[in-house]
Amino acid sequence: MRIVQIIDSFEMGGAQSLQVTFANEVLCRGHDLTVISLTESRDTAVEKSLRHGNTSLVFLPSDRLLDRKRIRRLACVLKDCRADVVQTHLTYSNILGSLAGKMAGVPVVATLHNEMYDPGWTNRARYLIETMVVQAAARKIVAVGYQVGNSQKKRFPAKKITVIPNAVNIPNPLSHDECMALKRELLGDPEQPVLITIGRLARQKGLIDLLDSFAALRREQPGVRLVIIGDGSFRPQLEEHIHALQLEQSVFLLGERSDARLLLPAGDIYVSASHWEGLPVAVLEAMAAGLPVVATRVGDLPYIVVDGSGRLVEPREPLKLARALGETLADPEKVKRMGQAAREYVVRNHHPRVWVDHLLDTYYQARNETPPQAELEVKRQ
Known part of the structure; x- marks a missing residue:
C-alpha cells in the first residue's frame, strides 16, 4: 500500500x-x-x-x-x-x-x-x-x-x-547502576529524587501549576529536583516563575532534546500537570521506561494510569499534586513496584x-x- x-x-x-x-x-x-x-x-x-x-x-x-x-x-x-x-x-x-x-x-x-x-x-x-x-x-x-x-x-x-x-516502542530496561550513572551524568548527585516531564512548553501543559506544586513539595523534601525537557512559546513565563519561586538551583530546563526518551530513566517519577490532553505519547514512553506516573486526571490518562502504575489528581490543583508526589516519593520500594506495573501495562496494551x-x-x-x-x-x- x-x-x-x-x-x-x-x-x-x-x-x-x-x-x-x-x-x-x-x-x-x-x-x-x-x-x-x-x-x-x-x-x-x-x-x-x-x-x-x-x-x-x-x-x-x-x-x-x-x-x-x-x-x-x-x-x-x-x-x-x-x-x-x-x-x-x-x-x-x-x-x-x-x-x-x-x-x-x-x-x-x-x-x-x-x-x-x-x-x-x-x-x-x-x-x-x-x-x-x-x-x-x-x-x-x-x-x-x-x-x-x-x-x-x-x-x-x-x-x-x-x-x-x-x-510507543518498548526500550530495553536499564539496570539500577545504569540509571544511577545516567542521573549522575545529567544532574550530578544521583542519590536525590528526580521528577521528569517532557513536552511543549505551552499553556495547555499546566507548567505554572507544576512549578507551584514542586515548590510546595520542596518544603517537605528539599533535595528533590525537577527536569523539564522541551521548548516552546511559554518558556519566558516559565523562567520568570522559576525565578519568582527561587527554584533556579532545583529546576532544570533542558530545552528540546533529540535524546529525550533516552533520558527518562534518570527520573524517579514522571509528572504531568496538564489542563487537557489526548493520550500523551510522553507518558506512555515514561511508563515503557519503567517510571510511575503522577499526573492530572485529564484526557485518556485515567485509561492508562491503572493497575498501580501511578496516581492521578484533579487538574489546576497544585497542592494536591504536591501531596501525591510527596506520598509517592516517601516509599521508594512502592515507586519501584509502580514503575514495573507501568512498564508491564504498556508492553501489554500499546x-x-x-x-x-x-x-x-x-x-x-x-x-x-x-x-x-x-x-x-x-x-x-
Whole structure:
C-alpha cells in the first residue's frame, strides 16, 4: 500500500514521535510511505529519524492556512505518488489534507489528538473550519484514545470515530547502576529524587501549576529536583516563575532534546500537570521506561494510569499534586513496584505492531477493501 501521512510540522511532540514509530513498523512490512510536513525543513530529530529509515519527505510551507496554491500542490503530490490512502494529524493537516485528498480522489483518515482545543479566537476559528472540512471530506476519523473519541462525538455526529490508542516502542530496561550513572551524568548527585516531564512548553501543559506544586513539595523534601525537557512559546513565563519561586538551583530546563526518551530513566517519577490532553505519547514512553506516573486526571490518562502504575489528581490543583508526589516519593520500594506495573501495562496494551495492525485495517476500510493475505499473515504471527 502507498501511504501518505500529513502533519503540521516535525517539531517535538507526540504526534511527531508517532510518525517515527509508524514508519519503522510499516516500512518493514513492505509498504511505501511518504510523510508531508506543512512547514519548512528544520532538520529536526524527527526528520533525521525518518530520513534514516528511508521515508520520503515532502515540505509544503505557506504563510496562510487556506492557501489555494498549497492545497492544489498538496493534491498534486498525492496524485504524483499514487497514494492509496492519506492519514492526517493535527488541525492544519486535518483541514488541508482532507481538502487535498478530496481533490485528488484519495480517501482520507483524519486523526484527533486532543479532547479539546486551545482557547482563543483564532484557535476557535480553526477548530470550526476543521470540524466542517473533516465532516465533509474525510472518509474515516481516528481518535488516539477513548476519552478523545468520546469528547468528539458531538462534534462529528455523522461520522463514526474509530479509537486506536497510541503506541510507543518498548526500550530495553536499564539496570539500577545504569540509571544511577545516567542521573549522575545529567544532574550530578544521583542519590536525590528526580521528577521528569517532557513536552511543549505551552499553556495547555499546566507548567505554572507544576512549578507551584514542586515548590510546595520542596518544603517537605528539599533535595528533590525537577527536569523539564522541551521548548516552546511559554518558556519566558516559565523562567520568570522559576525565578519568582527561587527554584533556579532545583529546576532544570533542558530545552528540546533529540535524546529525550533516552533520558527518562534518570527520573524517579514522571509528572504531568496538564489542563487537557489526548493520550500523551510522553507518558506512555515514561511508563515503557519503567517510571510511575503522577499526573492530572485529564484526557485518556485515567485509561492508562491503572493497575498501580501511578496516581492521578484533579487538574489546576497544585497542592494536591504536591501531596501525591510527596506520598509517592516517601516509599521508594512502592515507586519501584509502580514503575514495573507501568512498564508491564504498556508492553501489554500499546505495542507498535498491534497499533499498526489497527491502522492498516482502517485504511483498507477507507478504501472499501479487504486486507490482502500477506497482511493477515503478519497479524497472526
